[in-house]
Amino acid sequence: MKELTIISGKGGTGKTSVTASFAFLAASRVVVDADVDAANLFLTLPHTTLQTESFLGGRLAEIDPGICTECGECLERCQFEAISTDFVVDPIACEGCGVCVHYCPVDAISFEQQTCGERFLSNTANGPMVHARLGIAQENSGMLVSALRQQAREIAKENNIPLIIVDGPPGIGCPVIASITNADALLIVTEPSMSGMHDMERVKRLADQMRVPAFLCINKADLNQEKADLMKAFARENNIKFAGEIPFDRDVTASMNAGKSLVEFSQGPASQAVQNVWQNVTSYVNDTMNRLA
Amino acid sequence: MIVTIASGKGGTGKTTVTVNLAACAPNAEVQVFDCDVEEPNSHLFLKPENCSKEPISTMVPEVDMEKCTLCKECEKICQFSAITTIGKKVMTFPEMCHSCRGCEMVCPDNAITASSRVLGDLIKGTNSAGIPLTWGELRVGEAMSPPLIEQVKARIDPKAISFVDGPPGTSCPAVAALRNSDFALLVAEPTPFGLNDLALTVEALKKLDVPMAFVINRDDGKSRVIDDYAAKEGIEILARLPFTREAAAVCSKGLLLVDEIPEMQRLFKDLYSRLMQKADKGGKIK
Ligand code: SF4
Ligand code: SF4
Numbered sequence: 001m002k003e004l005t006i007i008s009g010k011g012g013t014g015k016t017s018v019t020a021s022f023a024f025l026a027a028s029r030v031v032v033d034a035d036v037d038a039a040n041l042f043l044t045l046p047h048t049t050l051q052t053e054s055f056l057g058g059r060l061a062e063i064d065p066g067i068c069t070e071c072g073e074c075l076e077r078c079q080f081e082a083i084s085t086d087f088v089v090d091p092i093a094c095e096g097c098g099v100c101v102h103y104c105p106v107d108a109i110s111f112e113q114q115t116c117g118e119r120f121l122s123n124t125a126n127g128p129m130v131h132a133r134l135g136i137a138q139e140n141s142g143m144l145v146s147a148l149r150q151q152a153r154e155i156a157k158e159n160n161i162p163l164i165i166v167d168g169p170p171g172i173g174c175p176v177i178a179s180i181t182n183a184d185a186l187l188i189v190t191e192p193s194m195s196g197m198h199d200m201e202r203v204k205r206l207a208d209q210m211r212v213p214a215f216l217c218i219n220k221a222d223l224n225q226e227k228a229d230l231m232k233a234f235a236r237e238n239n240i241k242f243a244g245e246i247p248f249d250r251d252v253t254a255s256m257n258a259g260k261s262l263v264e265f266s267q268g269p270a271s272q273a274v275q276n277v278w279q280n281v282t283s284y285v286n287d288t289m290n291r292l293a
Numbered sequence: 294m295i296v297t298i299a300s301g302k303g304g305t306g307k308t309t310v311t312v313n314l315a316a317c318a319p320n321a322e323v324q325v326f327d328c329d330v331e332e333p334n335s336h337l338f339l340k341p342e343n344c345s346k347e348p349i350s351t352m353v354p355e356v357d358m359e360k361c362t363l364c365k366e367c368e369k370i371c372q373f374s375a376i377t378t379i380g381k382k383v384m385t386f387p388e389m390c391h392s393c394r395g396c397e398m399v400c401p402d403n404a405i406t407a408s409s410r411v412l413g414d415l416i417k418g419t420n421s422a423g424i425p426l427t428w429g430e431l432r433v434g435e436a437m438s439p440p441l442i443e444q445v446k447a448r449i450d451p452k453a454i455s456f457v458d459g460p461p462g463t464s465c466p467a468v469a470a471l472r473n474s475d476f477a478l479l480v481a482e483p484t485p486f487g488l489n490d491l492a493l494t495v496e497a498l499k500k501l502d503v504p505m506a507f508v509i510n511r512d513d514g515k516s517r518v519i520d521d522y523a524a525k526e527g528i529e530i531l532a533r534l535p536f537t538r539e540a541a542a543v544c545s546k547g548l549l550l551v552d553e554i555p556e557m558q559r560l561f562k563d564l565y566s567r568l569m570q571k572a573d574k575g576g577k578i579k
Binding site for chain 2: 008009010011013035040043058080092093097103134139141176193196199206220227253
C-alpha cells in the first residue's frame with residue numbers, strides 16, 4: 001500500500017481540485033481530506049456518508065465557582081493567561097495543560113476531554129473517503145489528521161486497496177507535518193508567482209527533513225510562464241520530480257460549481273493536463289511499489 | 294486599531310488585499326503585521342529595507358540527571374507526552390512541548406530547568422514608502438505556530454492603525470491571529486470552496502466577538518454565492534475586486550496592484566476609506 005500526500009505551502013493553488021481528480025482517476029483508493037479546518041473535498045466528490053463519529057481532542061479546564069476560594073494559585077501558574085482575575089477560564093486561550101488542575105488546593109477545577117470535531121467515513125465512486133470537520137476555533141488539528149490517516153490505512157489494509165491519497169492543508173505547521181509523516185510521496189501543487197515560489201521552497205525543505213520524495217505540479221502555469229520556467233529549473237536543481245503543468249481554465253471553477261471533480265466534469269485543457277500529471281505520478285509510485293515487492 | 298485580514302480558505306487574496314490597502318493609506322499611516330508565519334508573503338510585495346531579525350524561542354524543559362530521582366511526577370503532569378522516563382533516564386521531546394512549565398513546577402528535586410527551542414524569526418523593516426512591516430517566519434520543521442504569532446502581535450502599537458495578515462484555516466493559528474482584533478476584513482472568493490470556508494471563519498469571528506465585513510475577490514460578475522450569504526448573515530460587502538489576467542500577472546511578479554493598474558488603485562482607495570469608516574463605527578476603538 002502506498003500513500004501519496006498532496007500539499008501546496010501556499011493556499012488556494014488548486015490542491016483540492018487536483019486531489020479530487022486523482023480520486024476519480026484512481027481505480028481503487030482511499031482518499032483522505034486532511035485539511036480538517038477548511039475541508040472542501042466532500043464538496044467536489046459525490047459521496048454517501050456511512051459513519052459519523054465525534055472526535056475527542058485535548059482537555060479543557062473549568063473552574064466551579066461554588067468550590068473556588070479565589071486563592072489565586074491557578075492564576076499565577078497558568079502560562080497562557082487563560083484565567084481571568086475573577087476566576088473564569090477562557091476556553092479559547094486555555095491550552096489544556098492541566099497545571100491549574102494539579103495545583104488547585106480545593107479541587108475546584110474540572111478537566112474534561114473535549115469533543116473537537118466530527119469525523120466521517122463516506123463512500124465515493126472509486127472507494128472510501130475519510131474526512132472530518134474540526135469544530136470552530138478548535139485545536140488538535142494535527143492529532144485529527146493522524147487519526148484520519150490511521151483509519152485510512154486500516155481500511156486500505158482490510159480491503160486490499162493499494163493507494164491512499166491525502167489532501168493536505170496549506171502551510172508547513174502541525175497539521176502539514178502530520179499529513180506528510182511517513183508518506184511515500186508528496187505532490188506539491190503550486191502556482192507561478194513570487195509567493196508560490198517562496199512557499200514551495202519552504203515546503204520542499206520540510207519534505208527533505210522528513211525524507212519524503214517530492215513531485216512538483218505547476219497550476220495556472222500560463223498566468224506567468226516565466227515564473228513557471230524558473231520553478232521547473234528549481235525542481236531540477238533540487239531533486240524534485242517535475243510532474244507537469246496545468247493551464248488556467250475556467251472549467252476548474254465550473255466543475256466546483258457542479259460539485260464534481262474536474263476530470264469527470266470536463267475534457268478541456270486543464271483536465272487533460274491533470275490526467276497527464278496523474279500518469280507521471282502513478283508510474284513513479286507503481287515503479288517503487290514493484291521494486292519494493 | 295487592529296484590522297485582521299482573513300478568509301478561511303487559503304489563496305483567496307488576503308495578502309494581496311493587505312499589502313495593497315496598506316500601500317494606498319494616506320501618509321503611510323498603516324503598520325503591517327504578517328501573522329501567516331508558516332508561509333509569510335507580505336514582504337515579497339512591500340519590499341521592506343534594512344530588516345532586522347531576531348530569533349523567537351519558547352521554553353522547553355532540561356533535566357539534570359544528577360538531581361533526578363526518577364519519581365515520574367513530570368511525566369504524570371505533562372498532557373502532551375513531551376517528557377517521559379525510560380529506564381533510568383528522563384527523555385524530553387521538545388517538539389511536543391507546549392511550554393506550560395508544569396514539569397518544572399512539579400519536580401520535587403528541582404532537577405528541571407527552563408531551556409529553550411527556537412520557533413522561528415521575527416523580522417522587521419520599513420519600505421521605501423515608509424510602511425513598517427513586522428513578520429514571523431516559522432522555522433521549517435517546527436509544528437507550533439501560535440506562540441510565534443503571539444510574539445508578532447505583541448509588537449503591535451495599539452494606538453496606530455495596524456493591519457494583520459492572518460493565516461488560512463479556522464484552527465489555532467487563525468484564531469491566534471484574529472483574537473483581540475477590533476475588526477476583521479474577510480476576503481471571500483465566490484466559489485463553493487470559498488463560501489464553505491468563509492462561513493467557518495464567520496462562525497469563529499462570532500465566537501471571538503470581532504465585527505467583520507467582506508471583500509469579494511476575483512469577482513467574475515456572475516456568481517452570487519457570497520452576496521446571498523452576506524445578505525442572510527447581515528454582513529456588509531465593502532468592495533468587489535474583479536478577476537483579470539492582468540491583475541493575476543501583476544501579483545505573480547510581486548508587484549502592487551495599486552501601482553500598476555489605475556482602476557485597482559481607485560478600488561483599493563475606496564475600500565480603504567469605507568473600511569476605516571466601518572471599523573470606526575463597528576470596531577471597539579481604543
Ligand atoms: S489547563 Fe493550563 S492553560 Fe488551561 S487554564 Fe489551566 S493552567 Fe491555564
Ligand atoms: S513544560 Fe509542560 S508541555 Fe513541556 S514537557 Fe513540561 S509538562 Fe510537558
